[in-house]
Amino acid sequence: MRGVVMHGPGDVRVQDRENPRIIEPTDAIIKVAAACVCGSDLWPYRGVDEFHDQPMGHEYVGVVEQIGDQVEDITIGDFVVGSFFASDNTCEICRAGYQSRCVHAELVGGTQAQRARIPLADGTLVATPGMPDADLIPSLLTASDVLGTGWFAAVAAEAGPGKTVAVVGDGAVGLLGVLAARQLGAERIVIFSRHADRQKLATEFGATDLIIERGDEGVAKLKELNGGLGAHSVIEAVGTQESMMQAIRATRPGGHVGYVGVSHDVRLPGEELFFSGVHLHGGPAPVRRFLPELIRLIWDREINPGRVFDLELPLEEAAQGYKAMDERRAIKTLLRP
């Protein structure tokens, strides 16, 4: 089969890879209907993380082709959405809603390909009510990571009625954090963004205010909107020192930061954090917790998160998709195997 492999920074190639096969009796093999490039794939693409000869991709939707002997709930022919972390969904940590930290958690990889092996299929995959209409596929694909992650960030930030929510990061996750905050009933949603295309999409997803300033200047602008207090809830979707400090400083005492940007070279100063009085919660999103609800919202066409894909390419042109995202010409690239 064909699949995307990163050979080193900036060097993404589509090549022949071995077809995946059932290894554990709890595995499933899916035929990928759509995959995509994640903002986090840009870290190794830019050389910040080291990847060599690494099959890429951890977001996926598709049809189940094979199942292992112990798979009971998922059946061949199901159209499924899964998280980038495989989970048994039965352990104590899963039952508490932290499937990304399941005691048997395993990263799903290599989904930018024609087929993929999904471990712990019963715990990881959720079948849609039937075969989806073609136009629902991009939205279902977002549920696999960026929507699930933005949603978790909004939940971790305790976005809800009466709250002012601020969003640091205008990538796909930040934008879908806006959508999640709106869906969760937030009163006011402020996004920090200086890119016209992203501002437009943020507004469509429910942002009520835009701030183009960043860092402490951005925080000052935000505080002008709410009597100097800061937001109740702040979504952090970048993962740098600057974005984390901006998020913490934008939050009022007693408020909540939900941070989902994969942390890179961050050192949080204890004293400032201590006196900030904020709640901090985040990490790799337990997407599986939210999948049934997100699939329902998409199926019923209550939300249209697939709008974050502004570039769609055949799998063979994946390298172009990485390049466009790296150069910020695209928010998110969908790949059709």
Added chain:
Amino acid sequence: MRGVVMHGPGDVRVQDRENPRIIEPTDAIIKVAAACVCGSDLWPYRGVDEFHDQPMGHEYVGVVEQIGDQVEDITIGDFVVGSFFASDNTCEICRAGYQSRCVHAELVGGTQAQRARIPLADGTLVATPGMPDADLIPSLLTASDVLGTGWFAAVAAEAGPGKTVAVVGDGAVGLLGVLAARQLGAERIVIFSRHADRQKLATEFGATDLIIERGDEGVAKLKELNGGLGAHSVIEAVGTQESMMQAIRATRPGGHVGYVGVSHDVRLPGEELFFSGVHLHGGPAPVRRFLPELIRLIWDREINPGRVFDLELPLEEAAQGYKAMDERRAIKTLLRP
């Protein structure tokens, strides 16, 4: 009047100080019935923080002697308990329960003395139902800081029924964190302690398990108690890099760290925090939030937090009280003006 002044590291003297007077119309002057030495007073005593000619003390109970023109709820003759942060208790932040970060917050200082000025008296002070019996005074005094702080830590850590709570730090705050966790219904309470006197008091306050190991070794021992998962709730009551990392590592994914040790030279590594998946909340405790409930529990003799005082001295001998705590001969020193 007489009061404690720190002239520099290790140099604590009781000396004549001017009587406090009403400065703002919202002030009250109290005659201090009892004050005490805080664990945080040891930071400057040990030269970690720089204090010069600084009147000391921020914990207090006493009788109101004078009030400003705008004081309405507190009356002369009331026996009162207050927080170390003065707060108006009416602003949006106070109403959300974060009085230590009130928009008009002000540190109360110099209470290791015969009298003290308390700003924002109506918002800061809570009167007891009447004049307390003498044996209740130490417990009421703990409500002013160490009990309120340990309680906040337990609430921030979401201690409650069915939960395993671990406590890092066996000073007065950690010990009262044990008491709070017990009172909040925690199922199992583990304290990290290697001091026999503190272990004994922890057990009296409700600890079910003791661990003498520290750091990663302590974390490993804790995980042996709960199937390798870590505690649901961890109270951090020290404020160092080591204690913060121990607290984070002792918490299961999705669990809660309540940290109240005043942070010193702490830099939290973003990546480890991210992948830990814990909730982090803490800071200077909004003691005022809990005062009515804590006073009631003490008044009804349901809790006896005053047991943390294992040294009682006349104010004039305050220096001995600091020394005993510094040398760990005493957990906490009560001073009688």
